Amino acid sequence: MKLFPKLALTVSSLLIGTTACLSLSFYLAERRAIRAEADQERHVLLQNLVHITQESLLTNDDLLLVKYTRWLRKWDPSLVSASVVSPQGEVLAHSEPSLIGKSVSLAAPAIDQGRAEVLVLTQPVHLGNRWVATASAGFSEKQFEEIVQDRLRELQKRLGPIAAGAVAVGLMISFLLALSWTRPVGSLAQAAGRIGQGKYDLDLSVTSHRKDELGFLSKAFQAMAEQLQQLDQLKDDFVSAVTHELRSPLGAIESYLNLIQEELRDGISPSTWQTYVGRLRINTQRLTHFVNDLLDVAALERGKVNLEKRSVNLAILIQDVAVLFAAKISERKLSLTTVIPDKPVPEVWADPDKIRQVLVNLVSNAIKFTPDQGAIEIGLQNFHQNKRVCVYVKDSGLGIPEDSQAKIFNKFEQVRSARQNVKGPKGTGLGLSICRALIELNGGTISVESRPGEGSRFYFELPQGELV
Secondary structure (H helix, E strand, O other), X not given: OOHHHHHHHHHHHHHHHHHHHHHHHHHHHHXXXXXXXXXXXXXXXHHHHHHHHHHHHHHOOHHHHHHHHHHHHHHOOOEEEEEEEOOOOEEEXXXXXXHOOOEHHHHHHHHHOOHHHEEEXXXXXXXXXXXXXXXXXXXXXXXXXXXXXXXXHHHHHHXXXXXXXXXXXXXXXXXXXXXXXHHXXXXXXXXXXXXXXXXXXXXXXXXXXXXXXXXHHHHHHHHHHHHHXXXXXXXXHHHHHHHHHHHHHHHHHHHHHHHHHHHOOOOOOHHHHHHHHHHHHHHHHHHHHHHHHHHXXXXXXXXXXXXOOEEEOHHHHHHHHHHHOHHHHHHOOOEEEEEOOOOOOOOEEEOHHHHHHHHHHHHHHHHHHOOXXXXXXXXXXXXXXXXXXXXXXXXXXXXXXXXXXXXXXXXXOOOHHHHHOOOOOOOOOOHHHHHHHHHHHOOOXXXXXXXXXXXEEEEEEEEEOOOO
């Protein structure tokens, strides 16, 4: 059975059962109240007879008592007989006027007639402390039950439509409730099927506005689909980048090897040999750099990176990296400036090779994303307040949109707009992820400040050591 009919039947059954229990409880309570009320009416009738007897005896108005006793049977159909008897046994008043004035022994047969079905209630009548008479009222149990049943039937007539209306409204609510629960589940099931087919453009706006758990689930499902879409796009970008990073150097290596093989027959001059070997070395280094990035990411994720920490002079490290990229800077016609404070800067306690790798990666990115004739600056500054040393790499390149700045340190994440404007190898989006992991392993933090068209400033901070 599907969820909707199962849920609708369950809620409807619970609702009908609850309504039936409540209706039955109310009916039983009302039945007890009706019976108690009818019984109370009999006692009230006897009390009224006692009060009328007292008033009649006080005023010596025998006619009032006689008339009242006679009218009692008209007021209460279940009354069989009513009488007032003096202490001497004389009937002072009776619902049968013919028995008035007779002794109680003669009136007894009328009262005792059908006693098995008659309830006789008696109460003495006092004037002050003096017993002056006894009031009696006999009621037919059969007629009493008929009166009670008539009232119960009236109650059933009122209660029946109310219960039926409540059940009908409840059934409608239960079906609407079941539909409101199952429709989002059906939408999520369809969305899951689309995701299984690789279609991530989901529209869950109908359910995501809900404030309950299904609404939260829809929002989480929508976020999951968006993340899967991003991961799928990252996978495609990664495959494309890997293909390019492997195909380009491998194709170049193969081409130069073919040239060497063809020219070996005629002899190759030393300068040509040097050119070919240089090209082979450059492409081999590209492959090595790419493979090392993949290995670094895998090692960082497994926590297998070993640090060899010692005191590091960041000023010297910056100068070394600047010298390393001097040729590339000149080739691209860029300007590279190093900013080192005149006053002593504390050393940091870190792994120099890992910090060097971070600097090389940041400067390499700056060169890649800075147009010709641009400027790059590598600087060092000390924060005395928080005892940290900051190294930054600033460029006059394309800049990074604000919505991308928080994501560029993720694996395989690249700024698409900048990537489209870069010539040559695009990279795999692993460099900044590796930089962040290495800086954090050394107890530091890394961040970026950038505006599109105004360049970027990447900087990392490390805990300082002693002054040098």
